[in-house]
Amino acid sequence: MSQSIFEMRAVIKRYGVGVTRIEALHIVELDAAAGGVMVLAGPSGSGKSTLLHLIGGMDRANSGELYVAGNSLHSLSTAELTVFRRHKVGFVFQAFNLMPNLTALENVMLAAEFAGLSSKEAKHRASALLERVGLTKRADHRPGQLSGGEQQRVAIARALVNRPALVIADEPTGNLDSKTGAAIIELLTSLKGEQSVIIASHDERIAAAADRVIHLADGRIERDEVPGGAPQKASV
Numbered sequence: 733m734s735q736s737i738f739e740m741r742a743v744i745k746r747y748g749v750g751v752t753r754i755e756a757l758h759i760v761e762l763d764a765a766a767g768g769v770m771v772l773a774g775p776s777g778s779g780k781s782t783l784l785h786l787i788g789g790m791d792r793a794n795s796g797e798l799y800v801a802g803n804s805l806h807s808l809s810t811a812e813l814t815v816f817r818r819h820k821v822g823f824v825f826q827a828f829n830l831m832p833n834l835t836a837l838e839n840v841m842l843a844a845e846f847a848g849l850s851s852k853e854a855k856h857r858a859s860a861l862l863e864r865v866g867l868t869k870r871a872d873h874r875p876g877q878l879s880g881g882e883q884q885r886v887a888i889a890r891a892l893v894n895r896p897a898l899v900i901a902d903e904p905t906g907n908l909d910s911k912t913g914a915a916i917i918e919l920l921t922s923l924k925g926e927q928s929v930i931i932a933s934h935d936e937r938i939a940a941a942a943d944r945v946i947h948l949a950d951g952r953i954e955r956d957e958v959p960g961g962a963p964q965k966a967s968v
């Protein structure tokens with residue numbers, strides 16, 4: 733059996749207090765094989781970002797067990813969770829979230845320096861990643877001097893700089909035109925094998941490129957699909 737990048741059991745996430753308290757997510761059981769591309773699909777408010785935030789250690793569940801890249805997230809302290817996030821996960825957001833006053837190279841380097849790399853090693857890795865995403869000639873540009881697609885490629889380079897086991901992308905093509913978005917999808921899906929990739933997206937093309945598509949509805953798994961294969965039984 734292949735190794736899992738994450739496993740979750742009876743995970744519940746609620747927001748708010750008192751009468752406004754809502755159950756945003758309730759996953760009975762979900763495992764993902766390492767090295768694959770998983771897409772989270774579903775309507776707005778169905779829990780996609782909530783699930784990504786839990787898997788990425790950006791937020792905690794109210795109950796349940798969650799294992800990611802060999803770590804039991806439910807039993808980590810806040811400080812341990814920060815270390816986990818920094819070393820094991822690379823994040824890509826819809827809004828790119830680059831530092832506006834740093835160059836492309838410096839944006840990528842900063843994430844490596846935060847994780848404890850020397851600036852020499854950070855620069856070496858950052859340059860290699862900018863080359864990989866086709867931006868060597870833009871390394872000295874600030875985000876405001878880059879197109880949306882170029883900014884997202886910088887963000888992907890930044891997500892990879894600490895060689896994370898897992899890359900998490902939340903609507904990575906949401907702010908891009910369809911051609912630019914297609915290039916970003918290709919880049920993210922090319923990570924397969926080296927990294928495990930989880931992408932929340934409404935974009936049909938991303939689902940087509942995935943190994944597995946989890947459809948969420950009202951915070952629950954509605955359908956668990958292997959494109960091109962037989963549908964799996966949903967855990968509801």
Ligand SMILES: Nc1ncnc2c1ncn2[C@@H]1O[C@H](COP(=O)(O)OP(=O)(O)OP(=O)(O)O)[C@@H](O)[C@H]1O
Pocket residue numbers: 747748754756774775776777778779780781782783
């Ligand atoms: N910080 C929060 N406080 C209260 N409720 C929240 C919070 N974040 C999300 N929710 C609620 O949790 C539910 C799931 O939200 P989530 O952001 O995970 O949806 P989503 O599937 O990512 O939607 P979208 O496609 O619009 O990004 C929604 O009902 C939302 O209103």
Ligand SMILES: [Mg+2]
Pocket residue numbers: 780781782902932
């Ligand atoms: Mg969302």
